[in-house]
Amino acid sequence: MVGGGHPRAYQSRILQNLECNSITIGGVWDHVHVLCNLTKKFPTAKVLEIVKKDSSKFTKTLDSTLRDFHWQNGYGLFSVSPSHFEAVKKYILDQEEHHKKETFQEEYLRILKKYRAAYDERYLWD
Secondary structure (H helix, E strand, C coil), X not given: CCCXXXXXXXXXXXXXXXXXXXXXXXXXXXXXXXXXXXXXXXXXXXXXHHXXXXXXXXXXXXXXXXXXXXCCCCCCCCCCCHHHHHHHHHHHXXXXXXXXXXXXXXXXXXXXXXXXXXXXXXHCXX
16 A cells, blocks of 8 residues: 555554554444544544544545545544443454445444434434
């Protein structure tokens, strides 16, 4: 790869620099899951802004076909009990297999409904 790295490794480094210990990063072509310990040093929205901005810049260096790459505006954020870390890590690492059966949109709506999270579908996708 041009640019000397992988976007997930780069995202992990960004998180480390923000004092958010990355545990697992994985995903498929249309989304990424990150399991990490968030810092108390920066607001969560700022951490996500920096990760998205810096990793977007990096991704554009990997290949000329990615010069128009950008992350969607929104994000989903869920807290995870330490006792569930291993299950969540496995879930993240199995994304490719998982999404053969369920799209990202189906998955996200299922999770929101399962945990009774309030949402307005008009604002979920951009």
